[in-house]
Each structure stands twice: as structure tokens, then as C-alpha cells.
Amino acid sequence: MSSKRHFSVLACLICSTVLSSPLVALADTVSEKKAAGSTTRSQPAKETKPSQQKAALPTMMGQTSPTDENVEVRGHTRDLGDGDTGRAFGGGLMTPTDSPKSVSAVTRDYIAKQNPALNPMQLLQLLPGANVSDTDPLGMTGGNMSVRGLTESQMGFTLEGFPINDIGNFAVYPQEIVDAENLKTVRLAQGSADLDSPHISASGGVVDMYMIDPKKTMGGHVDMTYGSYNATRGFARFDTGYIGNTNLRAYFSYSQARQDHWRGPGWENKKHGEMKIVNDWGDGNRISLAVVGNSLKNNAYPNVTKASWNKWGIGFDNPVGSSGLVSGDPPNTVYERHYVKGDSNYYKMRPNPFTNIYASMPSTFKLTDHLVLTETPYFWYGYGNGGGAYSTNMSQMSYGSQTLPGSINGQTPSGNVMLYNPSLTETYRPGATTKLTWTAGINRLMVGYWFEYSKQRQTSPYSEVSSDGTPLSLWGDSNNVVLSNGQTAQYRNTLTQTQVHTPFIGDSLSLLHGKLTLDAGLKYSIVKRRGTNYLPDVGQKYVNTNYYQALPTAAIRYKIDTHNQVFVSVATNYRMPQNYALYDSGTYQAGRGYSTQANPDQKPEISISEEVGWRYQDDLISSSVTYFHYNFTNRLFTQTLVNERGQTWTTNINGGGEHSDGVDAEIGTRPFHHVRPYVSFEYLHAVTDSNLPVSSGSITDYMHTKGKAAPQAPAYQVGFGLDYDDGHRFAGFNLKYVAKQYSTFMNDEHIPGYVRMNINVGYRLPKMGIFKSPTIRLNLQNISNERYLSWINGTQVNAKSTTGIFGNTIRGSSATYKIASPFAAIATISSDF
Template identity: 55%
Template structure:
């Protein structure tokens, strides 16, 4: 980021803050007059006291402008639940429970936002139980901040998002997508792009519950149940507990995806705006991984390229599917609460705790007579096997990660007429333990004796347990933020500016010997991040907005460590890069928004500029397992346009929705080509992992009983290399759903039968570039050197799926 640009943003923010603080004019509130359908609904605020501030990530902030319909008798929201009344001075799109309830139950959040502008998502299995991938305006998920109930979801080390672990779709109230930038109070150190914020439904006021069951293709079956306590006694306390269990056979090759998931939320409200809530999410997964593939394998083998389903004890294979498991356990807890301290001052507190433990499995044939311990060559033993009776042995070698992550976001908001001031502080301390031990395989069945690799482990002759990696990372985050908003001209004009100052320290310990950095490493980053925005209401329907923000992402924790195999005279196969700089972005947006009685629409122009753009590159280890590391792609910039429009019911209860994006994203630097010592001529070429054009169309029909819908998504060609010599072609997918709401009878309320069909043309396609490379084909470098062909891998998207669901309330 240029000094001139940073100075300009800082000066703009400070000027706006001074103007806002000095203002004494009182704003005149306007009633938000909009027709409401006859429905079970949750109105949260009936007064327009100014647009959402740039610090509005907590659940109570998000609820201010939402009217959420849940299992309504009539549905009239624009776009079939893909739009809400919006007042943010930046691009923001929202998926509501009305849309979510019509999709196949249990879909992960990435699948549910696929139709929104700028969003490109891919799942490798129909129900999203094996995860998913996302880019937004050409930026991948590790550059997008994800929150649930106001607390962070991204991995603290590599910033990856595992959407299958987060939440059951039945409990989701809304998903807000901020395409350009995260809010100032958003708790992230990796959101150099936008943000995705998920919010849970509140418990009901009366005792009741919900039950649904789904069965579909690939022996997919899932059951979900929720019980609401209603208000307990004469108190305002209410809560719910839910549980789901899902199973889906792998559609490519052997194995299955299995998931157990539980959630509970409790709320107590009193007085004027006082609220305490507690949400706890527990998740346990045991999946079979799907292999990524090269273009050559895709062209030759297509979807038949899978892990092996056959185990031969006499000829054991490292590609046996039971050695490619992905077990993981998560527990999330958050208590977002708001307290009205005075008529004008509120306190919002969001403490949270994040725990995760799991791995991605792999196997490798290891020599027991010759093992490297740094520069030393030692013998090894594992269980009954040692160098005297076994020279080489196939062993299980998972990549384990265990995370403990407490934190809290605290903020005060002062409303004094025309002026609103917010100040806050985010603190987090995390410990992440990452190991990769070698352990025994049951030679009769081919399964590891312990899927977490806990033993028996390979022990070297010096008594040390052998590890492919063995690190402890401690991250401390201190972030201060301030935001000031001034409303003028009867709330038609709103000026806002803010500043976030992030202070992050990482301390690492690498227990491998003879590393290039020594056993202890550290890194510190200090970043001022100014932001400013303007919103002007031409009338009750039209809004104009413009915003400018700065964002950043610090390097992954893997940049601190050596890891992998050791070669004398060379060192470890993966080496630390302590000098890797943080990724800095400046984002500008300007848009017009129309919100009328018939339709809503938004048109947004955006520009972003990156310094030290960190791209994700997938590294394939000798044992077949993979991990991601960052590579510095230098500078990059993009210009683009987002558009969305959705109507309320028109002819025959139809509600169409259309979104589109055009983006021109360019690399501003020549990128280093591996260990060649040369660079590919990537300057000015189109950015990888970015589709130039996307279009989504959703058509919803709902007469209160019969409902159906059609969804189409077009995604343009995506390059997989900086040299633009390899790409995956454009594709179109289509989904269909239909269902019927029956009249309540007896204790069964709102019974519903529905059918969901995904990818109805059964298109087989590569949906995601798994890791960008400098070049895919052999080429000549900038300095005349010969650069060999690089390695790129891709993920195959999910095929045709049909699932039927029966649900009922009680």
C-alpha cells in the first residue's frame, strides 16, 4: 500500500471523526414504513435511527435492520429470501431463513450463499459434509472473515474455513455477506477481503420443537431435532437444544461422510435493550477425503480417479481409503450480550471459546534402518517392528492440529442525537499444537490402529518420537477500534469514519532438530487500518453510498517453521520464511441501492489494491497428504461491478432474483517460479482463482402451501497459474426444489414435504483451483532461464443429487 494512499485514508478518517464529534445537531428519526406479510416474524427495530455502523458484527447489531420470516403462511420478501431491507454504506447481501428452509436440510453455509453477487462456491459432495471452497471477488476463503454469533470461525493458523463444522442450517437466522470489507469490530487477522457473518435463530417464546428427516442419493440420510423450552416460569429466560446426525456414502470411490452435531442457545432479555445470550456448538466429523487431481489425470481418468477400496496385506497401498480419513472434533461457545447503561450508552460484550482437534490422514512407507533426525541418521522401531526384523514398513502419518482459542470483543456505543460514537477492544490468546507422528496400521484391515496417530508411535534410537512436523504456536491479539457516525439532513446524509489498530504477536516453538531458525521463533505486526463511508438517501427508495477501507492479513503460522524431510546440505523440504510481509489491501466501493414496494436492487462498483498478496499454494507431501502455504504474489489490483435485483411476488406468486459480477483482476508483479531462481512474466496477467464473470438466477414460487424454485449459476473460466497457461473452463449448474405445506392437525404443526435436486444435468466438472502455481507449462523466465512445468491440482465438484425431506413442528 502506498504511503500516499494510507495517508489519505488516515487524514479522511480523522477529519470525519472531528466533524462528527463537534456536531450538535439532533437527527429526526423516520419510521420504516413497509408492508408486512401475515407470517410468524421477528421485527427487531421499527425506527430508522441511521444506517448500520461500520462496527456491527454482533448479533444484536445485525438484528436492527432485519425482519426475519420463519415458516410463514405467506411469503413476500424480495428475491425469495435472498434480500432484506439494507442500509449499510457498503455492499452487503443477506440470505434469510425463508430461503434456507427451502434448500436441502443440512447444507453448509458456503452452499447457501452461492447465489449472492461475487460469491463463487464449490462442494466436493452434495450435502457439503466434506467441506467446501469459496472465492469472493477473486479472494479465497482464507482472505474472508467468517463469524458465527459474533465470534471468529477461521482457523487461527492458516485461516482456512471448514464450513461443514459450523452450524445446522435449520438454526440459521441469516447469513450476511459483506463483499468488500469486514466491519471494524469484526474479530479477524486475515480478512483482507470481505466477511461472512452467520446468526442463529432465537429460542421461541413458547414450548415447542421441530423435527425433520432427509433421505437421498448415495445413501444420504440425515435427521434433525430441536426442542424449545419457551419462557421458563415467570422469567424471560428461554432456550433450545438441537441435535443432528448425517451420513453420506462417497460418490467417488469408497468410504463415507459422517457427522454428529449439537447446538444450544439461551437468551434472557429485560428492560430496554438488555440481553444476555449463550450459544454452544459441538461437532464431530469422520470423513473420507476426496483426492484432488491434475489436469492430466482429469482428462485421462475423470471421476474414476479415487482412492483404493481394496486392501491387500501382502501388498499394502498408501492410497487405501481407510488411510485417508479426516476426523475432527469442534466445540464453539459464545455469549454475545448487550447492556443499556444509560439512555444513550450501550455496552456489547462477546466472550467466546474455540476448541478444535483433528487431522487429515495419510500413509507412507518408512525405512526403520535409516531415519533422519535433523542431520543425524538413526534407526527406529515401532511396536514389534525394528531395523533387525523389518527394513521398510507402511505407517500411518496424519497431520494433527489441536487448537485452544479464548477471546472477547468489548465495545461501547454512545448515541447523542445526530452523532453515534463507538469504541472497542478485541483480545484473543490462542495455542495451536501441530504434530505429525508415525503410527501402526492394522495389517489385516488396512485401518490405522488410532486415527489420531496416538500410537504405537515410531521411536528413534535416541528415544525421541519421530515427527514430520512438531510445533506450538501462541498468538496474542490486541485490537483497538473507534468509529464515529454523523447523521445530517433529517438522516438523509450520513458521514462515518473509523480506525482500527491491530497489534499481533506470535511466539513459536519448533521441536524438530537442526532447523534454520532454531527452536524458538517469533513475529510481531502492528497495523493502523482507517475506514470512511458516506450514505445519502435521495428519497425513501434510493440510496447512494461510497466507502473506503484498509484491511490486512498476517502470514500463516507455517511461515515460522521448517518441516518435512531433511536432506544433508539442504535442510528441510519446507523452510521457514520469517521475513514474509503481511498482506495489505485498500478497497473502495461506490453504489446505488433501490428498495421499493415491488423490487429491491443494488449496483456496486468496486476497486481493490493489494500489496504483498499472499496466495494459497497446496503442497503435496511424499506421504500423499497435503497442506497449504502462502506464496507472495507481489501486488495486484481489481476493478469490477456487482449487481443484484429481486422482486416481491409478481404474476402467479413468482419472485425472481438475479445477481451478476464482472471483475478485471490483474497481477502487478512477476512471480518467482519455485526454486528456479527466475520469475514468470505474470505482470499484467489475469489473477488466478478468479472468474471474470458470474451470473446467478433464482426463481421462487410460493402460494403459502405449494412452493417450488429453480436456481442457475454460471461461473466463467478460472486460471490456475500466474502465467495464465492452464485453466478450468466455465460451467453452468442448475438446481430445482418443490414442496407442499399441509395444514396442521393434532399436535403436528406445519407439516411439510419437499424434494431437492442438485446439479440436475449431472455435469461433471472441476469446480475449484486447489492451489495456484507460477506456471503450468514449461516456459522461459524473465531473465532467460528455463522453467520446468509446475504442478497444479483441482477439486472435482459434486454430481447430481436428489433428496426428499419430511418435517414437522410440534
Template identity: 40%
Template structure:
């Protein structure tokens, strides 16, 4: 949507809102309002998808009233989801937590999906800014993001080489339907080779059945502004086809120090439905972003400078100019496409097929001050010929110096499909068989490009005008290309007994991975080959012993294939600074869970005990000074984890919907590592206690919510000689829905408060080390941390049409 059209809609929104009287509560039946106001309705659920539906209960002597009406809203908020949208009835035979639209749409549209799940049990999210753009960390039961499967609309959405999660690559929050976290392990049909720590899945809303749309405008702290517009076609004729397309644009200043973020994206989704349960979906997202980064901060830096430890605002020529903010950026473009489809061949025979494609290109950049003659290497080859450096200035020894942009670039193409068929045999067994195929071409290289005299890089992406040697070779600190091919076959049986009360699942996945790569830098290494095979059996069961009560148990195996940087020699300094592992080992885990759920007319609750055994635990850590552009894996040997997690939420009680979650975790290292006495130490990023409280109040016209979370201290070294302190964080929302006026439906104003008390704290461990202090003659290395964002206030106006 162009700016003129968007401005017209804004004017219509404003003129319709200002003169209106105080809003009144409005309720409507679920069926009529879902289509009238663009709340997507879905196909009837399959038997496997059906969950108990809460029913109203009469007013008790204590005057507890459970509301069953759906709110009339512009953004799909129903006012009915338990816990304010932070919990829902689940039926999987594993621990699962889900965040729904009732919570998502009341948060700031700028927040990323990881921040939206931070209140769920076992999840610890470290944010670096209030807008969720500039990186962050996430751990689940003490396991980091490189150990989590991540899917979006059934397609894998993490980097296949290093498993990182780019928090800015997903659909706009306005388009998100729900986000689910499976804390223990992924399913057999989950497309992942790094799911030993669980599974995060994201799903967009479906297009509305009637033509309409949504417009939102946001303004707030740090010159934040955001515009969003979505158009739903409704059902096109009587074809069974409906679609939407949306556009969002956001810009903000760095919340501390110099810099700014700019991002725009387009999302789209189309669905074709026909016959008895046949669906073809095509969904996509394209995003362009240029984001801030933050300097690596040690504990000593935090104590000395606090939030004042930032990039330099002004450029000076010389080595100190490497800290100029314009040289330390994170530009990235990416596109994700997925086409999940479901076909019913007969009453007993079904097929699911999901092809996908992902392309990403960008970098993490830093400044690099070079001399044209002295101290230059290509791989392990010392360079003796003078470099031709644009914008160079004369040095004091007949040489020239120049500032350059060092871009840690990644260009990746990834495509594949997941195919699954299931057949009902008799009255008790659903047999399924499937194949996941994935092919990726991943090029990672660290290259240099010119910087002008004022410190501005010629190309922030670092893709053009790269500095070369006199013989035409590219001057690079890394230059690796990896083709990864995955074939995974899975088979299993979903059995039901006792009239559906007892369900049992058993199956196995056979995962085969081939990495075939080249190291283009001079040195002893050129060809890299990794062939990996893992059999992954799993069994689980669930027993629904009454309408409200169920128990479940599961035993699963998962793995994490070695990341690509682990395989290659790296040259971050003169000569080889990191030697690739020639025969790396997979991280392998066995996880057990046993749990209980209650799905009643007033409460929804669950509690789970879990136990993990790891071998070759892989811990991902960023290389200091690369702005997160280079990561390495630390092999932490064996690990044992035990814990208990739980969550509880209510349906509306006099418009209140509270939610509480918590986890106790005991995770220990099983053996000594790198000559250090680490056996029995607490695992890194594994807080002993985490907890969250959320309160939502919504009467249909006025609403507010509040949440607070607590994370106990976390070890940042394998030796436990340095810790990140415990912290708490508060957020809140207040808002009002106004009556519809003409074509403007349910105009809404909401204000979000991020870090309500402006608490100063460290939010995440970015770089893990073996030891911070010298131990047994092994020198200590300080870990790096993320600084939590300060108080931010963001106002959002939204209206449907």
C-alpha cells in the same frame, strides 16, 4: 434425544401425514403465527438496525399482485422475503448481501453454509461432494478463503494459524437464521486479522417464545440419511429467559469411489432479555465428524480418468497401499461458544460485550509406507537406528516394512472477547470505542501411528500409539507450537445529518499481533517470533435521498497477517524442503466502493463498483499429497482489481419471487514474481464473469424453486498457462406443506436435486502454482482441482410441534 424418542416422533409424523387430504393454502398474521409455530420473534431493532419495510401495493392494470401474508410453516419460512430469501433491504454504507431463512430452509439440510451463499454476487464456491462435508473452496471477488473474515454469533470462527474454514463446524442448517456477506472489507469492530477480502457472518435463530420444537428426517442418494430434532423451552416463567437445544446425526457414502462420512452435532442457544434493550445470549455448537478426502487431481488426471480418479477400495501391502481409502480420512472434533450481550446504561450510552471460546482437534490423514532402517529422517537429522514398527513384515534385505497412518494433526484452543461502547453526543454523533483481545494456542504436527494388517488404522485421529525413536523422541514430519496474541483497539464516529438521511462513519483500528512459536524438530530453527502492527483507517457514507433510493461509498484498509506455516522450516521429504520466511510481509489492501440501492414495494436491488489495490498479495495453496493438511502461501506481489456487481429480487408476485445476481471482475498482477513475467497476467481464482438466477414459487401449501449459476474460466497459475474451464450448475427443490394434525404442526415434505443435470465439471482450484509449463528454465508444476459432485436427490420430511 435418544433413538426411541426420535422414532416415536417419526411414527407420529408419518401416521398424521399419510391419510390426510390434499393440502390447502393457509395464511395467518405475522404476529400470531410467529409465536404459534416457533418462528422466533426478536427484540425491537435499534435505530441503526432499522430498515425500510416493504408495503403492499394495489393491483395494477397489469394485475401484478404483491402478497403480504406470512406462510404457516414448520421451519420458519415466511414466503415474504424478497428474492426467495436471497436478498433483503440493506442500510450499511458498504456492499452487503444476505441469505435468509426463506432460502436456507428450502435447501437440503446437508449443505454447508458456504454452499448456501454461492448465488450471491462475487462469490465462487467449489464443492467436492453433494453433502458439503468433505472440504471445498470459496473465493470472493477473486480473493480466497484465507483472506476473508469469518464470524459466527460475533465470534471469530476460522483457524487463527492458517485461516482455513472448516465447512462442517457450524450449526445445523435448521438452526441458521441468516448469513451475510460484506464483499469489500470487514468493519472496524470485526474480530479478524485476515479480512482483506471481505467478511462472512453467520447467525443462529433465536429461541421461540412458546414451547415447541422441530423434527426432520432425510433420506437420499448414496445412502444418505439424516435425523434432526430441536426443542424450544419457550419463555421460562416470566423470567425473560428462553432457550433451545438441538441434535443432528448424518451418514452417507462417498458419491464417487469408496468411503463414507459420519457426523453428529449439538447446538444450543439461550437468551435473557430485560428492561429497555438489554440482552445476554449464550450460544454453542459441538460437532464430531469423520469425513472423506479426495486424491489430488491434476488437469491431466481429470482428462484421463474424470470422476473415476478415487482412492483404492481394496488394501494391498506396499507403497501402493497408501492410496487405500481408510488411510485417507479427515476426522475432526470442535466446539464453539459465544455470549454476545448488549446493555443499555442510559438512553445515550450502550455497551456490547462478546466473549468466546473455540476448541478444535483432528487431522487430515494419509498412508505412509516405511522401512525400519532406510530413508528415515527427523527434521534434518538422518536416522541410523532401526525403528520399532508395529505390524511390520520382513523385507528382502534383513529390514522390515510397515504401513503407517500419517496424520497432519491440529490441536487448537482459542478464546477472547470483543468489547465496544458507544455514546450519543448531541443530535448528530455516536462515538464508539472498543477493544478486541484474542489468545490462541495452536499445535500442528505430522505424526505416524500403526496400521493393522488389513489396512485399518488403530486410531483414525492419529493421537495415540504414535511411533517413536529408540531414545523416546516422537517420529514426526512437522512439530510446531504457536501462541498468538491479538490486541486491536478501535475508535470511530457514526454521524447522522438531514434528519437521518445522511450517515457518515469514520474511524481507525490499531491491530497488534504477536506470534511466539517453537519448531521442535532438529534443524537450524527453534524459536519463531513475529510482531505485527497495522493501522487501519476507514471512512464511509450513505445518503437516503428518498424512501426507496440510497447511495453509498466507502474507502477501507484491511490486511492479512502471515499464516503460521509461512514462518517455519518444513520437512516433507529428506532434509529441509521448505524454508520459513524470516521477515514475512503483511498483505495490505485499500478498497473503494460506490453503490446504489433501491428498496421499493416490489423490488429490492443494488449495484456496486469496486476497486482494490494490494501489496504482497498472499495466495494460499495446499501442498500436494497432504490431503489439504498442509498449506503454503505464495507471495503474488501487487495486484489491482476492478469490477461491478449487482443483485435484484422481488417480493411475491403471484407467488413468484425471482432473483438475479452477477459480477464482472478484472484482476491483474502488477509485477513479475519469482523470475517469471507475471506482470499484467490475470490473478488466479478470478473469473471474469459470474452470474446466478433463482426462481421461487410458494403459495403456502405447494412450493418449488430453481437456481442456476455460471462461472467463467479461472486461471490456476500465476503465468496463466493453465485454466480451470467455465461451468454451470443447476439445483432445484419441490415440496408441499400439509395441514396440521393434533400436536403435529405444518408437516412438510420437500425433495432437493443437487446438480440437476449431472454436469461433469471441475468446481474449484485446490492448489495454485506459479507456472504449469517450464518457463525461463523454471520447471512447471501442475495445479490440483476439485471435482464437482454428481446428481444427488434428497428427500426431507419435517414437522413442528
């Protein structure tokens, strides 16, 4: 895909977002009314002292504005450079909050001292319930996360008020989102989404990311990083300050990073740009525009099985001309460095290039003393693929039930040839969340509407591979195999259009002079999906599905005294079926059909979450303890089936119910002799409530899964952080313990528990010319160089042959895993200017 195409998309989305928004006209109208009778130009708005601001009522209604309005600021604040105040609780791992549900957060005090290349998921790893996995030191190959046993695709992620999850399968790619230097706060609500959260996949909690605002005076920030595995990274941000005699201020930033794979062949190369423009004119009125652009080219790490991990560990480089494996060996845990003809495991056939552009315009307008309008229009664009390869005879290509010859540029090679076969995805996703908030005395009423229309084109063409195993087209969109009927050969070929209409209403009542707060709300989610499957001989070419779901919430918060408060909340959440459940795809065989078969009747996954919690907050200590309970119905589940011929295929079903109970706790302090400790803890008891259906050959049966522990749900997690900072010297140590996790519903395979430890040390030098806060720091990750499996990528019903409820023997299937990143040393020089 050409750079001109990306540039034109960026230009169009910025112009359409800013110029076509009705809020621009509204802002002009409001400004004109306030300026009536005045001939002077507007002056930059003065900053209101925190003590003079009217505190927002704590609520579950949520907000789509880009600022952390509900975070209380206490005591004297300072800037030690890069937004670090040296005062935040737990070294930046806690913030005071009055939310009537569980909420944790990391702030600049913590973020500014970490490896600057870390992605947002990695920054959350110490918080209660956050089970975070990464596969490389810089977080450039992504990562995974579960909270209270629910994975990131069951949670909602937002940046500046707009949704980050993929609209098709709800996956989150944290390496693409935002540079850590521009992050102000990353907030984790472990239990449920807010009323105005723009998500159709959050059966669990949400992660909300907020970018810093442009500075009021001209300046910026730069840093340079070098580390293990030839890791290099540079970042620069320029803040304009107030532009002329206006309220406008902006920043523009750019970063570039590269690293080699720490095991096996491959590398990552990332280019990333961001901008944010803010216009605020006092009394809470504000317009902002944030744009993020990301271009990433990398090679993937393979997922591994237990057999591969036990045999090969972190893997070996194959010898020239051979895979290095003999008959009966499990696969290598790395891709091949040297190409072997006819072998699809060569690393250059496994790239993962992607380009993303995000734009969001969260804005707030005070229409009257009692009425506030908040509007967040956004646009999301993505284009890229996940690589793969396939060996076949091009004179006998499959076109559904037909067998046809294929050619590349008019030529048909003889015999089996290796073809590059990536999964291409292109997404256009505009939307907006609008809400009106009316406040009168002790009552706060909010009414809003979220609308989104997305178009996602997903294909998987076959294209040419050179004699040395290198795909001729990295993106897979040229040099394709064309069949004799003129059609491009495809593994999948779909178009999904999704419309979301979600009205919501909430009311918050403050009683007993603000000590008691009652919240209640309801949103009604209407989702319409229109799909077209362009593959031949499919069960259903055109798919129309409609989902309707009412999602009520309620909460109570009571302030016992100045320091103690308790809260109770209940919320209904849901997660839509993934779009790939709508389509047949894959390879075609007579008697079976496609290897992946559609189930458009799959129902949404529903969860009801309940929380009861207590908080203590004073000038030195902040702490919280929360008991939680979940009840799930219609869990989304992928099932592998086998017919009497031994042919296998997969489909998507509703896998019954699940419930979980647990306790989250955290405590942190402000500086005490320059030291700020932090501790978090979770106990989780998650249980499968249904016997899952399985098949083997012509046999259909059920497995004894009811009452067993749910996969990917560690019973215990402990996080510990210790921060020392005297204003010049600083150091930190953190530790995360995660207990064992089952990878099958039958609990017959698991990954052991592990401990991961990290250290950071640094020193702030005196001002040097234009450099206000020159700082050097060293981050040491996984200091014990622990080698372990950190994530269950693919769960199974059973890993070993097992007898079903009806007495049939059901063969086991191998779960797949990801290997955690190793020890790495990362050195950074940085400064504000």
C-alpha cells in the same frame, strides 16, 4: 481422543464463559437498580413492535450482537413453518439494508426450502461474487469459496460474533459450523470487514452468520432426510419457551447425518449439537449464550491434476492386488478401494476426523439512555487431523540430519513398512470483543477492544498400520514410532501461541434529517506470535514475530429519496502470514534441509478496497449496483524451489501486488402472483501487478506474470433464482454460471466455465395433532449431472515449461483441482411442533 475429554472441555468452557464473565455481575447490578422498591418477580419482556423501535444508524462500525438490528422489516409477516415468511425479497436471497457498503444476505425464506444438510457456504452460492464449490451432495466434506477473486482464507467468517477461521492457516471448514435449521441469516459483505470484526485474515470481505433465537412459547422442529448415495439425516430441536416466570428461553438441537462417497470408496458420518439461551429484559438489554458441538468422521476425496482428470474422469475402483495403473499413467482420481501392499493411496489411510466445540456469549446492556455496552466473550476448541501415509525403512528413520532406528511398541519390522502419518492439530482459543457506543443526537461514537489468546499444537507422528492397510489409531495419537533416542518420530512438531490486541474507534454522523450519513473509523491491530519448533536441526527453534497494522475506514451514504440511496466506502484490510510460514518441517535431506523451509520475515498482505454503489428499494423491488476496486500489496504466496542437485523445497514469500476492478449487481422482488425472481451478476477484472520469482536448479529468474489475469478470478458470474409459493405448494429453480478460471499466474492452464442448476418442490400439509406445519419437499441438485472441475485447490506459477525474464527455461508444475458433486435427489419430511 476419548469422549470424556471432549465432555470435560465442553463443561469447562461453558462454566468459564458464563460464570467468570464480568457481565453476569453487571447484569445483576443493572437488574437490581431497575427492581429497586419492587417486590414482584420479573415478567417476560413484551415484544416491541418494529414500528416502535428506534432505528439504528447505518454504519460501517459493525456489531457483535447476535441479531440483525440493521435489517428493516416492512409489511405483514407470517410464518409458514420453519421461519419461512413467504414475503422476503427474491425468495429470501435479499434483505433491505442501509449499509454504506455492499452487503448481501440469505434468510429463512431461502434456507428453509433447501437441502437441510447444506453448509453455510453452499447457501451463499447465488449471491453476487460468490464462487462456491462443493464435493458432495450434503456438504459434509467441506467446500470452498471465493468472492471477487479472494478465497475463504482471505475472508473473515463469524458465527454469533466470534471468529470461525482457523487461527493458524485461516482455513474455513463449513461442514463443522452450524445446522441450517438454526440459521436465521447469513450475511456476505463482499468488500471489507467492519471495525469490530474479530479477524486477522480478512484482506477481503466477511461472512457473518446469525442463529435464530429461542421461541417464546414451548415447541420445536423436526425433520428427516433421505437421498442419493444412501444419504440419511435427522434433526430435532426443542424450544423451552419462557422458563417459569423469567425472561429466560432456550433451545437444544441435535442432528446426525451419514452418506456414502459418490465416487470411489468412503463415507461421512457427522454428529452435531447446538444450544442457545437468551435472557432479554427490554429496552435492548440482552444476554445470550450459544454453544455448538461437532464430531465428524469421514474419508477424504483426493485433489486431481488436469492430466488425471482428462485420463480418468471421476475415477475407477482398482482391482484386487493392483492399483490398476501402468507406468506413465497419471494418478487415479479416487483413492483405492482395495489395499495394495506398499501403496499409500488406500482410502482408509485418508480419513479426516475432527471434533469442535464453540461457545459465544454476545450480550448488550443499555447503561444509560445514551450509552450501550456490547460484550462478546467466546471460546473455540478443535482437535483432529488430516490423514496420510508414508512408506519407509524403520531401521533408517530421519531425525533431522541423523539417521536412527525406530520401533513401535519395542518392535522394529525389517524392510520398508507402511506408516500412518496424519497431521494433528489441537487448538484452544479464548477471546472477547468489547465496545461502548455513545449516541447523542446526530452523532454516534463507538470505542472498543478485541483481545484473543490462542494456543495451537500441531504434530504429525508416524503410527502403525495393520496388514490390511487400516491405521490402528484413527487419530494417530497411539501406536507411534519411537526413535532409539526416545523421541517420537514427527513430520512436523510445533506450538504456536498468538496474542491479538485490537483497539478500535469509529464515529458516525447523521445529517440532513437522516438523509446523509458520514462514517469514519480506525482500528490498530497488534499481533504477537510466539512459536516453538520441536524438530531437530531447524533453522530457528524459537520464533517471535510482531505485527502492527493501522486499518482506517470511511464511508458516506446519501438517501436521494424514499427509494433511492447511494454510498461510497473505502477500507484498509489485511491478512497475517499463516503460522506454517514460521517453521521448518517435512522430510530432511543433506544439502537441502527440510522440504518446507521457514520464512518468519514474511509480511502481512495489505488491501485497500473502494466501493461506489446505488440501491433502489420499495415495497415490491429491491436492487443494488456496486462498482469496486482493490489494490493489494505483499500478496502471500507459496514458492517451490529447486537446487542444483534437483532437490525441491517450498517456502512462503510475498508475491508482489495485484489490483482488481469490477461490478456487482442484484435485483429481487417480493411475491407477485406468488412468484419471487432474483438475479445477480458480477464482472471481475483482476490483474497481477508483479513478475513472480521462480527457480530451477541453480537458476533464479522471474516469470512474465505482470499484467496477466489473476488465478481463481472468473471474469463473469451470473446467479438466477425463481421462487413460487402460494402458502401450500412451493417450488424453486436456481442457476449459477461461473466463467473460466486460470489456475496459473502465467495463464497457461485453466478450468472451463460451467452452469449448475438445482430444483426444489414441496407441499405444506394441514396441521396434524402436535405437528403444526407438516411439509414434504424434494431437492434436486445439479439436475443436468454436469461433470466439471469446480475449484482450484493449488495454483502454480506456470504449468508448461516457460522462458523466464533472464532467458532461463523454467519447468512447469501441475495445479490441483476439486471435482464438483453430481446429480442428487434429497427428500425431506419436516414440521414445527
